[in-house]
Structure formats: structure tokens, C-alpha cells
Amino acid sequence: MGSRKENVSNEKLKELCPDLPSGPLDKFRKSASFDWRRMKLVYETVNTIEFKNKIWDFMQNHPLFHHSEAALSLDQERHLTTKRMYTIYNEQFLPVEKIVEDPRLFPAESEAMFMFDSSLAVKVSLTFRMFTNVIQGSGRAHHYHYIEDAAKGKIGGCFALTEVSHGSNAKGMRATATYMPEKKQFVLHTADFEAAKCWVGSLGKCATHAIVYAKLISKGQNHGLHAFVVPIRDPKTLKPYPGVVVGDLGEKIGLNGVDNGFVMFHNYHLPKDALLDKLGGVDENGDYKTPFRDPNKRFGASLGILSGGRVHITAITSYYLVKAIVIAIRYSAVRKQFGPENAAEETPVLEYQQQVIACFVEFVFVGWLSCNNIYMLVRELHALSSAVKPISGWTSRDGIQNCRECCGGHGYLKASAIGDLRNDNDANCTYEGENSLLLQQASNWLINVWSRREALRPEDSPLGSLKFLEGADLTLKDKCQWRTIQETILPENLIYAYKWLTTYILKMTCDKVNKLKAEGKDGFQAKNDSQSYNAVTLSIVYGENFVLNHFYKTALEFDDLACRNVLLKLVSLYGAFILEKHLATLYIGGFFSGEQGLLLREGILQLCAQLTPEAVALVDTLAPPDYCLRSVLGRSDGEAYKHIQNNVMTYPGSLSRPEWWRDVVFWQSYAPSKL
Secondary structure, three states, X not given: OHHHHOOOOHHHHHHHOOOOOOOXXXXXXXXXXXXXXXXXXXXXXXXHHHHHHHHHHHHHHOHXXXXXXXXXXXXXXXXXXXXXXXXXXXXXXXXXXXXXHOOOHHHHHHHHHHHHOHHHHHHHHHHHHHHHHHHHHHOOHHHHHHHXXXXXXXXXXXXXXXXXXXXXXXXXXXXXXXXEOOOOEEEEEOOOHHHOEEEEOOOOOOOOEEEEEEEEEEOOEEEEEEEEEEEOEOOOOOOEOOOXXXXXXXXXXXXXXXXXXXXXXXXXXXXXXXXXXXXXEEOOOOOEEOOOOOHHHHHXXXXXXXXXXXXXXXXXXXXXXHHHHHHHHHHHHHOXXXXXXXXXXXXXXXXXXXXXXXXXXHHHHHHHHOOOHHHOOOHHHHHHHHXXXXXXXXXXXXXXXXXXXXXXXXXHOHHHOHHHHHHHHHHHHOOOOOHHHHXXXXXXXXXXXXXXXXXXXXXXXXXXXXXXXXXXXXXXXXXXXXXXXXXXXXXXXXXXXXXXXXXXXXXXXHHHHHHHHHOOOOHHHHHHOOHHHHHHHHHHHHHHHHHHHHHHHHHHXXXXXXXXXXXXXXXXXXXXXXXXXXXXXXXXXXXOOOOHHHHHHHHHXXXXXXXXXXXXXXXXXXXXXXXXXXXXXXXXXXXXHHHHHHHHHHOXXXXXXXXXXXXXXXXXXXXXXXX
């Protein structure tokens, strides 16, 4: 990102990021070798910091955004989130012209809202952003009035692809839109509840319009899934139109401020212009027209527009993980748990080297990826986003759980905020494409690339994710020559090890597919039977390789020496940590031998020890304001136990007798005589 070269004075940084409150965390902050404010410029600019501060200041000063200690009912939570959505959207912090001037403001706005409340951020994204993005990508000029109406808040949108009995299998979906040339209309129909569109965010209570994917039927021929803009409710009354049955899916394990819904259509008539037909449609007579000769490529281009959604989810998962890491590291620094015998005081849990701080790597990566909208329709972005979205979701899932456990029993308090982060993040492993299916799509692209590895052109990989294939055949002949821990954890050595690993797994996957085909299996069977140990691992390693290389490049280009030294240690830790998961393959392929795996593991422990003094300052760099973090364990003053005391003492009903106290007295007084 351009921020790496930004010349910003210390005074300006201090103005943007005021001193943190003094307290038990001071000694850890003083042990850091770098300036936590300057480290922000690895992924931030003055512009993005000021922009997020503006949004956070607005929220903190507006009564609608004040937090409630008492638990809200489902309806109250939906109501509050919706009011907040319209309030924040009405401020128009990020009009289109600002995004054009500085694309980095778009992920900054998303981050600011997610750090405050994930339900709010999801509602804004679905109601206004995703709805209009699909119309922009798949529609024509006569559809743009929907974009204008959404921008003005006159209508609320949503995105309806998944069906009750079909989730990731888009081609198996059953909703139909049959064209009637005599009326110049489509008839939208769902035969039964299993064909109903479901899990549609913002549809349960609020949305007035939906992007609905249905099979286009014309002159008796099925032309596959196409997108339609469908009025669902009257914007003036919020009552569904005749022929539409719409409802709410109810309480979920997380994100309950978002009203996920379902919708069924009973011979619901739509005008011909409801079809978003840039990529394919029918003329007035019902003859199908498309610029694509291959129907699969049209369908792929249609869903390719959704790559931006996967990029966004990759960013979302990093926001959840960052908040969890901030809470866990700060609490671990002040939490005391055992220690050496006869020690003057117990050892902070932070010293146990069990905290995950490599989330810094992902946070920097997704900030960069979110700004590359210029490449939204290239196949490489589809493959890359299909790989990194599962990696990011699973990393956050496991990392947040690790943070919860590292915080001990207090991490189980709702007031710690980690439980809500865990629950809200969980959906990221499923929506916008189930992870296993996405990994298959990424591996399919890579398999097709392997055969022409020597003839790749720059336009094949504008993002640079295929650089590992340069000299691939020579790379595969190499063996690891490292004999010391220091050699093993050098960033450049880990980068090369990942180049070898990615190349090796790609070749092995291609060999496996070809072998299965030679045995008589068709293309589908061959790819399906090569998933375990091959294609799935290939996609994961491909994504990890690119994330690692991007962070290494970022670290090398950062102009502050103290920050750069810490960043390079993070490169080593992240690279060694993810490489260790593939030790079996490194040995099977012959790259590792002898005790090199043990050297790698010992290197990870040494790096954790080296980074322990930097940990609190690193999370200070990433942390949102306490007002957004909203955790008794993770506040910036480090006074965790005082905040726990205040929370339990002031929680509604904490010190009062329950209204049902007589039931307790009754059973204690009378029940024993009945036994």
C-alpha cells in the first residue's frame, strides 16, 4: 500500500493517535523496540486514520450508538441495528467521489463499522453495497435507477442466491423465471419450500428489493441461472406484494442484528426489464442472446462479479481476529498464572509463548487486496479470493477460540466480547461460497495453468500470484540445505521453501488427476477424487504462499528501520508457523531431510520469545478504540480486574434477589419432606 512511503511527522501521528492511558500495561509498552503509531503506516494512511476517527467520533457522540448493558431481545436487536444502519448511512461518510479519490477509504469504512458492531456493518454492506454492485456489474443503464434509489435510501436491497435445499450447488437451484413473450414479462416461481430463497441478509424484516437468481426459461429451453431485480415489499408499507411470501429465519448463533430471511414466489409476474441482462438475456420474442459462446463462461462471469464479496469476507474475518487478539494479548499481559518456584511474583501468561500475533500479516494483506478493485473480473482474483477466503475464515475461527482459552474462565464472560466475536465470525466459513467448494475452484484454475507454466503472460497473473511458477521445473530439483535454526527461519529461506512447496503440490495434484483419467475416470470424477491431500491442500498452500510473499514485500519496503526489523520477525514467525503444518509433504517430497523439521519448530519457539516484548505494542497498533472493543479484559488501560468488578457489580439484577426467590425457598423448606 502507498502508506509505506508516506512521510508523516511524529507530531501528526500523536495528534491522530493520542497517548494510551497509563496502567499495568506500561512496562510491556516500554519494552517495545518500535513506535506503535508509526507501525500503523504499514497498512494505514493519514487519510484512512482521520476517516475512521471521524466515524468513531460520530458514533461515540450519538445517543443511538451508546451500548446497553442489558441483553436485548431479538426484535430489539434487529430494530436497533436497522436504526443505526440508516443513521450511519444518512451521514454519507463515503460518497462515490471519495472512493474514486482514495480507494483505501472503502475498506477503512468497513473496518470502522465492523470494529464497532458487526451486525451494523453487515446490514449496511448488504442493503446498499452488494445490491448496487451486482446491478452495476450485471445490469444496463435502464437498471441504474435502482442504484440511485438505494443510494438515497428510498429502497433497501438484498442478495438472494441460496435455496433451502441448495446452497453452494448453484447449478442445482430450482427457482424459475419463465418468459412470456405475449406479455413481455417473466413469471418467477418457486415450486415448494425447498426451492425458497433463504439466508438472505436484510430480507427477514426490511428489504424492499432483492437480486434473485433463477433459471431463465424461454421457449421451453433452460438457459441457466440469471439475476433479476425483484420488488419484494411495498417501500411505503413494508407489506409483501401479492405472489410473494417472505419471512424471517429467526434467531441465529451470531449476527442477530441482521434479519436473515426466506422468500417464495407463486407465479409472480415481473417486467422484462427486471432481468439484469448485460451478460445474457432474451429479446422481446424470447430468443436468447449472450456475448458468450460457452454457457459455462457466462455463468462463471456472472458469479465472478461476486469475487468482491469474498474479498470483503476475507477482510471481515481479519477484523474479528484482530479484536480477539487485542483482548487476549492485553489481558495475558496483566493476568498472572503460576510461575517458577520462589519467584517474587507470578509470570504473566503472555510469557508462555501461546499467543497468536501473526494476524498482523493477514490484516496488512486484506487491506491491500480490498483496494485492488481494478482486477475484479480477472480469473486470478476469483481463484485467489477462493483460496484466501477459506484460509482467513479458518484462521480466525481457530485463532479466536485460542484467544478465548488463553483468557481462561474470564474469557467465557460475555463482557469479555470474545464469545460474540467467535459466533459472529463462524458464518464466514460458509457464506459467499462454502469453503470446500471455493478451494476446488481455486485448484481447478491452478491445474489448468500448470500445463502452460513456461508460457505464462503478465495478463495471466496481474496480481502476481503465479510468480512461484518461474523456473518451476528447476525449483523441484532443489533440496533444503539449512543446517541451523537461524538459517531455517530467515525470511528469504522460508519464502523459497513455500515456492518449492506450492510448486510441488501443484505438480503432484496434476499428476494425480492425469492418473485418474488414465484409469478411465471422467474429468469430474478425476478432480473430485483428487481433493484430499492434493487439490484442497494445493489451494490452501497457494493462498498462504501469496499472503506470505505480499507481507515480506511490504516489510522490506517499509522505511522505518525499527518497524521493519519487527515486521521481518513477523514474516519469519508467520512463514515458519504455516510451513510447519506441511512438514509431512516437505519430507515426502524430499525437500526436507534429517532434523530440519525440528529446527523449524525450535525456530518458532525462539521467534515467539523474541516477539514477546513487542506484543502489546503490536496490538496497540491494530486496536480500535475501547469504545468499539467493548471488552472488560482488553481495555487499553490494562485494568482488567477493575473492569470485571465494575461489570459484575453493575450488571442488571446482579445484586438483587430474583423475582422467583419464593420457588427456591419452597423447595428448600418443603421439598425434602416429600423425599
